[in-house]
Amino acid sequence: MLTIPKEKLNEAIMMLNKNLQEINIQNMDTELVAQMFKNYQSNVLFHLEATNGLKDPA
Numbered sequence: 001m002l003t004i005p006k007e008k009l010n011e012a013i014m015m016l017n018k019n020l021q022e023i024n025i026q027n028m029d030t031e032l033v034a035q036m037f038k039n040y041q042s043n044v045l046f047h048l049e050a051t052n053g054l055k056d057p058a
Contacts, residue, residue: 048054
């Protein structure tokens with residue numbers, strides 16, 4: 001059976017957490033833009049439905 005010292009395992013987990021935190025920070029702008037686009041798309045659909053401007057595709 002393969003045994004890994006607890007210290008090495010803890011070190012690997014800490015490194016993984018640090019890297020995941022960095023990835024999450026780098027993705028924040030992308031997540032914000034995606035949310036803004038989703039809200040914009042929802043507002044456009046609402047406006048088109050409210051003004052009877054929504055047409056069937058040609």
